Amino acid sequence: MSLLAAKRLEKHYGNHVVLENLNFSVEPGEFVTLVGASGCGKTTFLKMLLGTEATSRGSLTLDDQPIPNEPGPDRGVVFQKYSVFPHLTVLGNVMIADELHSAKLLAKSFGAAKRRAVEKARSRIDEVGLDHALSKYPHELSGGMQQRLAIAQALMMRPRILLLDEPFGALDPGIRQDMHVLINRLWQEQQLTIFMITHDLKEAFELGTRLWVFDKTRHDPQAPEAYGATITYDLPISRDRPSAELKEALNQGGMKTHSQETLL
Amino acid sequence: MKRLINLAPSRGGRWLLGLLPFLLLAMLYLSLSNTRLAENPNDRLLPTPSTMASSFYHLATAENVRTGEVVLWTDTFASLERIVIGVGISALIGLMVGILNGGIPIIRAKLSPLVTVASLIPPMAILPILFIAFGTGEAAKIALIVIGVTPFLIRDLQGHALRLPDEQLIKAQTLGASSWQVLLRVLLPQLTPRLLNATRLALGTAWLFLIAAEAIAAQEGLGYRIFLVRRYLSMDVILPYVAWITLLAFLLDQLLAWVSRLAFPWYHSGEGDKS
Numbered sequence: 063m064s065l066l067a068a069k070r071l072e073k074h075y076g077n078h079v080v081l082e083n084l085n086f087s088v089e090p091g092e093f094v095t096l097v098g099a100s101g102c103g104k105t106t107f108l109k110m111l112l113g114t115e116a117t118s119r120g121s122l123t124l125d126d127q128p129i130p131n132e133p134g135p136d137r138g139v140v141f142q143k144y145s146v147f148p149h150l151t152v153l154g155n156v157m158i159a160d161e162l163h164s165a166k167l168l169a170k171s172f173g174a175a176k177r178r179a180v181e182k183a184r185s186r187i188d189e190v191g192l193d194h195a196l197s198k199y200p201h202e203l204s205g206g207m208q209q210r211l212a213i214a215q216a217l218m219m220r221p222r223i224l225l226l227d228e229p230f231g232a233l234d235p236g237i238r239q240d241m242h243v244l245i246n247r248l249w250q251e252q253q254l255t256i257f258m259i260t261h262d263l264k265e266a267f268e269l270g271t272r273l274w275v276f277d278k279t280r281h282d283p284q285a286p287e288a289y290g291a292t293i294t295y296d297l298p299i300s301r302d303r304p305s306a307e308l309k310e311a312l313n314q315g316g317m318k319t320h321s322q323e324t325l326l
Numbered sequence: 327m328k329r330l331i332n333l334a335p336s337r338g339g340r341w342l343l344g345l346l347p348f349l350l351l352a353m354l355y356l357s358l359s360n361t362r363l364a365e366n367p368n369d370r371l372l373p374t375p376s377t378m379a380s381s382f383y384h385l386a387t388a389e390n391v392r393t394g395e396v397v398l399w400t401d402t403f404a405s406l407e408r409i410v411i412g413v414g415i416s417a418l419i420g421l422m423v424g425i426l427n428g429g430i431p432i433i434r435a436k437l438s439p440l441v442t443v444a445s446l447i448p449p450m451a452i453l454p455i456l457f458i459a460f461g462t463g464e465a466a467k468i469a470l471i472v473i474g475v476t477p478f479l480i481r482d483l484q485g486h487a488l489r490l491p492d493e494q495l496i497k498a499q500t501l502g503a504s505s506w507q508v509l510l511r512v513l514l515p516q517l518t519p520r521l522l523n524a525t526r527l528a529l530g531t532a533w534l535f536l537i538a539a540e541a542i543a544a545q546e547g548l549g550y551r552i553f554l555v556r557r558y559l560s561m562d563v564i565l566p567y568v569a570w571i572t573l574l575a576f577l578l579d580q581l582l583a584w585v586s587r588l589a590f591p592w593y594h595s596g597e598g599d600k601s
Contacts, residue, residue, distance in 0.1 A: 114496060133499035144491035147498075148592050149515045158511060159501040169507040201595040219501055 065090045065255055066111070066129075066223070071120035072290070073106055079290035080106050084120070086274075086293060090222070093249055095266035096259045098276030102291040104259045107276070108225050111257060112139060124223075135163075138221035142228045145212035146200045152211055153196045156183040159218035183218065190214040190244060206237035210244065217248060224249075226258040230265070238262075242269060273297045373562040382566040397551070398570075405536060405548040406574065408464065412471025413525060413532050419472070420479025421514075421521050427480065428487020429513050430505070438484065445477030449535060453542070462543035467536065474535045475528045482524040483517050490516060519593035522586040526579050533575055 064087035071084040080103040088094060096104045109115040110122060113132045122129045124136075133139070146155050160179040161171045171179050187193055190210040200208055209229055216224060226245075230238045246269060249256055260266050266273055275295040282288045335343055359372035373381075386398040427434045427441070453470055460466040490513070498508045540549030548571050555563045587594050 112496065112500070114492075133496050135500060135502035137500060139497065139500050141493045141497075144493035145497060147494060147512065147516075149590070158498075162498075162501055162503045162507050162511070166504070166507075169503070169511045199592040199595070201592060215497075216500065221500070 064088060065125065067121075067123050067126075069121045071110075071122050072118045073103065073110065073115065074118045074290070078287040081276075081292065082290040083292045086296065088255065088272075090255050091253055093256045093269060093271045094258070094274060095270030095272070096257065096274050096276060097261070097263055097266050098291065100261075102276045102278070104276050105227060108227055108257065108259060111223070111225055112137060135219045136221055137223045137225060138216035138219065139225045140209065140212045140216050140227070140229045142231050143208075146208055146215060148200050151197050151199055152187060152192055152203070153180065153183055155200070155211055156186050156214050156218055159215065163219070186214045186218055187211075189248070204237075206233050206241065209233065209241060213245065213248070217252065217254075220252070222255060224254045224256045226256065228259050228261065231261060238265070245269065267299055270299050273299055370559045371561055373565070377562045378566050381560075381562040382570075385563065385566075400546050401548045401551050402570075402574070404544075404546045405540065405571075408467050408540075408547070409471065409529075409532055409536050409578075412468045412536070413475060413529065415468070416472050416475040416479055416528070416532075417521055417525050419476050420483055420524070421517065423476075423480045424483025424487060424521075425509055425513050425517055427484040428490075428517070429509050434484070441477055441480050441484070445481060447473075449474035450538060453539065457543065467539040467544070470535045470539045471532050475532050478528055478531070479521065479524050483521060486520045487513055487517060519586050519590035522582050522590075526582045529575060529578055529582075533571065537571075 067087040068084045071081065072079070073081040084107075096107070098104050106115055110117055111129065113130050113134065116131060117129075124130075139145075147158070150158060157171075157179045158169075160182055162169050164175055164179070165171050184193070184196070187196065190213055192207060192210055192214065195203060195207065200211065203211065212229070229245075230241050233241065242265065245256075248254065258266075258269065273295070274293045275297075276291045277294040278289055278291045279294060280289040355372070356375075359374055362369045362372050363374065382398075385396075387396065389396055423437065423441070427437055449470055452473065453466075456466040456469050456473075460469055494512055495508060498512050503511065536547075537549030537552070540547035541553040544550040548567060552564050552567050
């Protein structure tokens with residue numbers, strides 16, 4: 063049984079077709095990287111997985127059930143920015159997940175429950191290497207540290223699926239490399255299923271076990287909105303094969319589309 | 327030569343430059359006052375600072391023979407009580423309705439047009455209704471402040487709640503938050519400093535309504551006193567009272583600013599030291 067599956071999935075806004083004819087099934091533990099030109103519907107797709115955008119036609123199932131139509135704790139998320147709460151410290155940001163879970167009415171724990179939440183949060187914070195900044199507010203952290211915090215926060219509730227929307231897009235290359243190591247480790251340790259949107263093809267090859275290229279297969283110059291994007295390439299990435307070789311394979315496969323011009 | 331926009335005065339220089347307009351105004355007043363008093367020593371329109379000081383001292387220390395009350399302090403406490411209660415009630419209503427309106431679309435659809443319309447009613451125009459409904463006691467004055475200030479606070483908070491990034495609301499939900507928990511842990515803490523800020527801006531309006539209500543019907547209060555002594559052209563009382571009200575307003579404003587900086591350091595992170 064696959065974790066997540068789509069059959070002839072479509073998304074339109076009125077007459078504007080954003081996504082069409084999506085068919086896939088994803089097994090638990092896969093690391094899917096999503097690439098494609100800007101505005102081709104990758105983020106819309108992620109929002110459908112989150113539950114903030116409804117599907118227009120076709121089916122999108124999680125454990126063979128239609129995907130819930132609002133966000134829930136089984137699907138964690140890290141956005142490019144605004145992912146953490148500005149009014150909470152590092153510790154507070156990670157603790158809040160536990161507090162929301164254990165204190166339904168006040169959403170704040172006290173006494174022994176609080177000590178447990180702090181302990182749990184601290185071990186999460188240690189994992190992402192922010193143990194020296196427990197009582198700092200997000201605005202006092204660098205971009206990389208904020209994203210580490212967002213990851214720790216998202217993983218606090220042990221989601222099965224982690225959705226990443228260009229999480230490292232705004233970071234320096236050096237810091238990006240550290241983040242790759244971190245996300246790779248967490249993915250393996252916690253047996254997550256990850257969907258990551260990225261603009262960096264190298265990143266997509268380096269991290270993913272499966273690469274999806276979103277692009278339009280049909281164009282109508284008279285009505286550019288009539289056709290949506292779909293997954294034009296669904297490539298398994300084997301970790302031992304160097305990515306350069308794969309890129310060549312892609313080229314030979316005749317990837318003569320818009321995404322090739324923008325990405326490769 | 328640097329561009330004008332890049333020329334910033336030093337710290338001490340900023341103080342001096344800030345003081346300069348006050349000094350100029352004071353000198354202007356003194357010269358006008360002197361010319362008038364030179365013509366007619368009994369002129370009441372522009373009294374000398376020493377006359378004002380002695381009148382003010384008298385009001386601040388002399389006990390009323392009959393009641394044993396000191397005029398200035400009775401007035402001050404009466405007015406402060408009204409404005410603090412009025413603004414306090416407004417802030418509470420503003421925060422609650424602002425959060426509900428900003429956070430829950432179904433409630434917003436019902437209440438938002440009402441708030442918009444209500445905020446356009448000139449509160450002074452319905453003051454007679456308040457006097458008829460609540461009598462001329464404290465309730466009518468407090469109601470006027472509440473009616474005048476609350477719609478502004480609600481609209482400000484609602485707007486701010488809607489400007490919070492969607493990402494934060496989505497994030498809270500992926501951490502398992504219910505609607506109530508989102509309001510409590512995401513909206514409430516982020517709107518409270520905004521409320522303090524909006525209240526600071528609304529204080530000026532609140533003072534306006536307070537003085538107006540006191541001028542029309544009151545037995546004591548800063549506004550009442552000013553309008554009472556107007557009959558005798560007692561500028562030596564009016565001017566110090568205006569200065570006193572300004573000082574009180576300034577202190578209230580600074581108190582709110584101080585509380586906000588102390589309790590919500592993260593809210594003020596974006597502010598530079600441009601003052």
